[in-house]
Amino acid sequence: MKFFDRIRPAIINGLRELQANKIRSLLSMSGIILGVASLVAMVTVVQGMVGNFRQFVDAMGGIEKITVSREQLPKEQEHLAELSEGITMRDVERIRKTVPLVDNISPEARVGFERLIIDGSETSTYVTGVTADYLPVAKRWVDPGFGRFISDLDVLNMNDVIVLGSAVVPELFGANVDPVGKVIKIRGRRFTVIGILNNIEGSGMQIRSANSRSSGGSWRWRNSGALIPVSTAQAKFIGNDRLSGLGLRIGDAELLRDAVEQTERTILAGHKGLRDFAITTNEQTLEDFRKTEAAFKLSLGGVAGISLFVGGIGIMNVMLASINERIREIGVRKAVGARGSDLFLQFLSEAAVISVVGGLIGLVVSMGIVSLMNYILMQALPTGAVATLDWVIMAQGLAFSVVVGLVAGVYPALRAASLDPIEALRHE
Amino acid sequence: MHILGFMDTPSEGSIVFDGLEVAKLEPDLRAWYRSNRVGFVFQSFNLLPRLTVLENVALPLLYRENSDPVANAAAAAVALERVGMSHRLDHRPSQLSGGERQRVAIARAIVGSPSIIFADEPTGNLDVKNVDRILDLLGSLIKEGITVVLVTHDLSVAENAHRIISMRAGLVQEDRTR
Known part of the structure; x- marks a missing residue:
């Protein structure tokens, strides 16, 4: 509770910054959005394929x-x-x-x-x-x-x-x-x-x-x-x-x-x-499929991982820019009694807010991607239905984006925390 | 001024506050003194543009331990009342005049009940009418027992002080008490 009291104003602040710089925030979030969207959508589709293959093998008489x-x-x-x-x-x-x-x-x-x-x-x-x-x-x-x-x-x-x-x-x-x-x-x-x-x-x-x-x-x-x-x-x-x-x-x-x-x-x-x-x-078939599945997961995971990494860089970039703009604010906060750790927490929370918002948008986008893929597959297979989004995967995607945001926010937040208050106050 | 206000440490000499050698304090402890014992008033106000007047004034309380948002807002409202700015609680600094901003800044300086306020050219950006108003305000704080250390180039402002230390090129020229 005490910790939450400390970060609550920081979170409110982060949302305000987001609102004040809508376009810039959206651009910085785009990496996270795409990363989460592709991660969730791809995992969902691959899982759908896995489930269907199991069924298929079963229909072929199963592994026995x-x-x-x-x-x-x-x-x-x-x-x-x-x-x-x-x-x-x-x-x-x-x-x-x-x-x-x-x-x-x-x-x-x-x-x-x-x-x-x-x-x-x-x-x-x-x-x-x-x-x-x-x-x-x-x-x-x-x-x-x-x-x-x-x-x-x-x-x-x-x-x-x-x-x-x-x-x-x-x-x-x-x-x-x-x-x-x-x-x-x-x-x-x-x-x-x-x-x-x-x-x-x-x-x-x-x-x-x-x-x-x-x-x-x-x-x-x-x-x-x-x-x-x-x-x-x-x-x-x-x-x-x-x-x-x-x-x-x-x-x-x-x-x-x-x-x-x-x-x-x-x-x-x-x-x-x-x-x-x-x-x-059917063992051989299943084995072949397992290999395909692993290859799929690896390559798609790689793509999603790279876009999340890029997303992290985007967040770090915008945080550094934001800190540069707000050096004076940092000075004032320090002058009225903020410790380095207070500012660290504040800017880390801002990075987290950006990544959470980005991650949530990414989840919405992933829903779109999955229903689009379902639509395409429905056209190809009239009887075939499709992959459904799993809450666990969505939660994991969001958690991933938060981790990326926090990691990306550490360096900018450290910089903000270590700024000299006098230099910061003199900054024009 | 920054050294006096626990923001910097002296390269030589010493500063003693409450019997403590300031230069020897850890950064976090200096931050504690800034938040609990000292108030700052700047020439350029230094209010945060995205926060409301009330939030700006409550800012020093945010960094105290056991900080409580409701109590902070109440204390900030009381401080703003004292500087005559109760009618502008939800405005942004950009919506205020220079004199009003400086009064908000003073409210921020006094919100934590400091024992000393450092004012760095607080009247430098103000017109004559507002200068008088700010000086009256600082005078009333002194009557309540708060020490005000004010730096100024303006001799007419300096004349209001009980003790005037003249400095030139970093050296004390004169120290007189009235």
Whole structure:
């Protein structure tokens, strides 16, 4: 309280100086304003990207997902191509038996981009053969009231049943029609719709995926597509027992590397040493992204840091100019009893006032920048919403500007405090 | 004058105030004496242009320990009353005449109830009518027991003093008490 009593008049004084020299103060604040604005806006946007990427990776199956896909044989094994069986249900059995780290295995047989036909309407989408394990591996589900998913029995009996992505339904049936039980023709075969996959809605700022088609934004591809039993796909469309790939889900992300290693050895043994497959994880993607994020933060932080530094120089400059103009005032204050520390505090408070006001203006500017970026992103991604300002970041930005102001104010304030009162009074 | 007023220290000789050797005081202690024991009146008034009359007068109290804004303003208003400037509390110095400014400056000098006031050519920038008014004011302070040390080139102003020390080129020529 006592300290506040000491600095209160200094703060009032600082505001008065600000008011008396509006243009000069604004110019001196511009560095701080831009620094805080860019710092807050950039951190916000980068954080938005980070959040979205996490979501994106999650939508891809998360960090606990391992993908096994078909691969060309390496050069030294090319002459053995005839021996390659590809990935089959036998791999699924082997992994199930020998890799206990793997909780779920989802074999996938891509049929292709097919025309789905009903009376009076048709649409084209990706048709894939899967088993019941698709749901836990892909982290998907069928909401209550939207039918059921493909069962083990469907796979066993090679049933002609189909589960649709939520985006396919309105394209085929229009709005407000329950498609469960309806029949769809694919290449002349009749499939009964047994369920609809859950609808994935993106939130936060979105990353445009290479897989996204049409104008629906990046989540659309996750909601399109149609699933049939893997056995049906192999027997009635593909014509052999090959799979296009496996999705594996492990229980513990910490054991990802062990699981990958064991899976690789198991498949390799089953394939008689032929490297006709590849194993990928989202870990690499996440790692790449982390690097990008770090690089972003570093460069943007650098830009913001430089502008705050320049802002600090601006404040120091205007403080020195202001002190030069007010040498006589300093002399008078000293003559009537001000100590050096009183004047130090006064001019430091003035620098702080400039930086706080500048920082607050900077926060307002950052709101503008963020909404402008959101607007631009909305144009690019119709479904994509955006980055939101976080109070913590704003508070940090303001705190940063105050620190800069205080550091910049120390030297001018020391100069004011050490002025000789007699010299100061004589100053014209 | 600056040495007398605790603003500077002598290169030789000594100044004793209240039994204390001024030259040996720390800067902060000298600031304490300026704020608590001494008042200054300058030829060019030296009021701060951005502060109001009331704030200018309260300025010396701001730098005292346990300074309280409300009490300071009250004390400043009393000091301004004594110099006849109560009607100008919220004006800026630039809105006042020279005589009025000097009266405000005197109010500032007396607001802290000093035991001594140093006046450096206080009438140098004033017309005859205002000179008389300021001298009357200083005279009334003397009657209240405040010592006034006044430096002037004007002999008619000097004639008002109880003790006149004439100086030429830094040396005392004459010291007479009336």
